Amino acid sequence: MPSRSSAAPGLTQWLLVAALIIVADQLTKILVIGAFQLGDVRPITGFFNLVRAHNYGAAFSFLHGASGWQRWFFLGLGLAAAAFITWMLRRHGHQKLFAWALTLILGGALGNVIDRAIHGYVVDFIQVHAGGWYFPAFNVADSAITIGAVMLIVDELRRVRRG
Numbered sequence: 001m002p003s004r005s006s007a008a009p010g011l012t013q014w015l016l017v018a019a020l021i022i023v024a025d026q027l028t029k030i031l032v033i034g035a036f037q038l039g040d041v042r043p044i045t046g047f048f049n050l051v052r053a054h055n056y057g058a059a060f061s062f063l064h065g066a067s068g069w070q071r072w073f074f075l076g077l078g079l080a081a082a083a084f085i086t087w088m089l090r091r092h093g094h095q096k097l098f099a100w101a102l103t104l105i106l107g108g109a110l111g112n113v114i115d116r117a118i119h120g121y122v123v124d125f126i127q128v129h130a131g132g133w134y135f136p137a138f139n140v141a142d143s144a145i146t147i148g149a150v151m152l153i154v155d156e157l158r159r160v161r162r163g
Helices: 011-035 069-092 096-118 140-162
Strands: 041-043 048-055 122-130
Touching (some): 011 048, 011 069, 011 122, 096 122, 122 140
Antiparallel strands (some): 048 122
């Protein structure tokens, strides 16, 4: 196992960052729930709206119309992913880009798990559109997961190049 320098973040630091992502996600969702009714749309720019949408499914509303079992499936999947990511952070927290990616995914996953546990759905509120085309609404947690996934790809590409 590689030695850790005193400057290398440990598991606690990564979990604190994930907690900050969760707090930012939940605070923005609380603001949206307080200011918007389901289906409300508030244009901000010519390509960006604030909305209130409820996603009972997963990414891009996958399984949105299922009979309700998907709530528990995605809640369990999110908790299992969080446990696995925490284990990975414990082992690889010294690999900065990899750990940042995992931390973003962890915070995002748990932010959405909290929604599923409390509401039975995920609150989405960011809507991007252009030329009559609308990207599915998303939230801070989804953004963190997406950025983390891109960082994982970049980390792997860098690893392959070095090898």
